[in-house]
Amino acid sequence: SQQGEEDPQALSIQEGENATMNCSYKTSINNLQWYRQNSGRGLVHLILIRSNEREKHSGRLRVTLDTSKKSSSLLITASRAADTASYFCATVPNAGNNRKLIWGLGTSLAVNP
């Protein structure tokens, strides 16, 4: 079952601009992860943020987590054409079978040169 919902579903920006994607989820989580997928390829892990963390950075990526609103955002600063990809959030619920990630439907990002 899908829990995460990303928005927007699609985003088109110019190179150099910032891109912000949001993810909402429904239940209490252990952690939330962001992945990137280039067209026709496998997924690549970007960042894992735990439920007791509010913000994490990795290079040009910044992830925030608001557990009170059950939402997270991924910010890509100074975007490049090579950032064109789909971005997925995935949550690890606190309850139930926490060996399974719950995936969102993804945000398709196009960065135009």
Added chain:
Amino acid sequence: DGGITQSPKYLFRKEGQNVTLSCEQNLNHDAMYWYRQDPGQGLRLIYYSQIVNDFQKGDIAEGYSVSREKKESFPLTVTSAQKNPTAFYLCASINSGGVNTGELFFGEGSRLTVL
């Protein structure tokens, strides 16, 4: 370099045929997963395995079968019972800490098309 290898990358199947997708990892990971991805969709879990000789059904296991005879290998068979098998299949693995502590590593995927 360590990683996950899926093969074949593209596969065509006639209706009524079983096909097996290969997934091999040399990351020494205990857990392995199979996901299905349809256009514009997220990932849906087919099967997962925490240790050798053990596996569990995911959310959409009907029409699929797996085996885990070796730690490195987790093949997926798409049987003729799967009503709509055309999709992109992704294999992933994770270390012993699991998703509570770590990230999934993915293969490059196998695209199955039923003719």
